[in-house]
Amino acid sequence: MFTGLVEGIGTVLALEPAEQGLRIVVDLGPLAQGVGLGDSICTGGTCLSVTTIDGSVVSYDVSPESLEKTSLGNLKDGSKVNIERSLRVGDRLGGHFLTGHVDGLGSLVAIEQQVDFAVYTFECPPHLWPLLVSKGSVGVEGVSLTVASLEKDRQFTVALIPETLERTTLGGLKPGNPVNLEGDLLGKYVLRFLQQTSVDPDALRKALSLSEIFEQN
Numbered sequence: 190m191f192t193g194l195v196e197g198i199g200t201v202l203a204l205e206p207a208e209q210g211l212r213i214v215v216d217l218g219p220l221a222q223g224v225g226l227g228d229s230i231c232t233g234g235t236c237l238s239v240t241t242i243d244g245s246v247v248s249y250d251v252s253p254e255s256l257e258k259t260s261l262g263n264l265k266d267g268s269k270v271n272i273e274r275s276l277r278v279g280d281r282l283g284g285h286f287l288t289g290h291v292d293g294l295g296s297l298v299a300i301e302q303q304v305d306f307a308v309y310t311f312e313c314p315p316h317l318w319p320l321l322v323s324k325g326s327v328g329v330e331g332v333s334l335t336v337a338s339l340e341k342d343r344q345f346t347v348a349l350i351p352e353t354l355e356r357t358t359l360g361g362l363k364p365g366n367p368v369n370l371e372g373d374l375l376g377k378y379v380l381r382f383l384q385q386t387s388v389d390p391d392a393l394r395k396a397l398s399l400s401e402i403f404e405q406n
Contacts, residue, residue, distance in 0.1 A: 190276045191231045193284035193326075193333020195357045196220055199232065201268040207250055212240075213264065214248045220272050221245040229289070233270040233358070234331035234369035235259050236289025259291045260330070260367045269358050271331040284333030285326040286374050293317045295329075295370040297362050298344055305351045308337065309359070310344055313370055318343045319380055320372030328371035332357050 203214040215232065217224065224230070224247065228239045237249035256262040264270070276282070293314040301308040311329065313321065321327060325336050327345070334347040354360035362368070385392070 191273050191287040192282055193287045193328050195271040196273050198269050199272045201264050211251045212248050216246050218245055229275045231273040231289045231331045260369050271357050287328045291369045292372050293370050295368050297364050297366050307349045308346055310346050312344050317372055320376040321345055326373045330368050
C-alpha cells in the first residue's frame with residue numbers, strides 16, 4: 190500500500206531481457222536504505238517487487254502483462270521514475286491510498302503554464318472514466334493528485350504546484366507521453382456494488398443480509 194507522496198526519483202540503469210518478460214535495474218539512491226529482497230516499491234506508479242539488491246541498485250522482474258498495460262514498456266536506459274517505498278503502519282497518510290496496481294494507460298494532452306504553477310490535461314481510457322470525480326483523487330505515475338475538473342472526451346485536469354513539478358517526473362512530461370493511472374480505491378468498490386446490483390440485485394441483497402457487518406432489521 191502506498192500514499193502517492195513520491196519520496197524521490199530513481200534512475201533506470203539497464204533493461205535486461207528475462208524469461209517471458211523484462212528485468213528493470215534502477216538506482217534508488219538514498220531511498221535504497223532499509224530495502225530488502227521481496228519488498229514492494231511503487232516505481233512509476235507500478236507496484237514492483239525487489240528481486241536483487243546491490244548497494245543502492247535494485248532490480249525488478251516485470252511480466253509481459255505489466256509491460257503491456259503500464260508505461261514500464263516505454264522505459265529506456267537513463268529514464269527517471271517516481272519512487273515510493275511501501276506505507277508502514279503508523280505513517281502519516283498525506284495523499285490517498287494507492288495500491289500500485291495500474292488501472293490503465295492514459296496520456297498527457299496539454300500543459301497550461303500559470304507562472305510557477307501548471308494545469309495538466311490528461312485523457313483516460315473508457316473503463317477508468319467512471320472512477321474519476323471532480324475534486325476526487327487519482328494516481329498519475331504514482332503521484333497522488335486531485336482532479337480539478339472533468340472535461341469532454343474522457344479528459345480531466347489537475348493543477349500542479351512547483352514542488353510537485355520539481356520533485357516528481359511529472360515536470361518532465363510532454364504532450365503525448367503515456368502515463369500510468371490508478372483510480373480511487375473507494376470508487377472501485379462503489380462501482381462494483383452498483384454493477385452487481387444491476388446484474389443480480391437479489392444475490393447482492395442476500396449477500397448483504399448474511400453479512401455481520403451490517404445491522405439486521
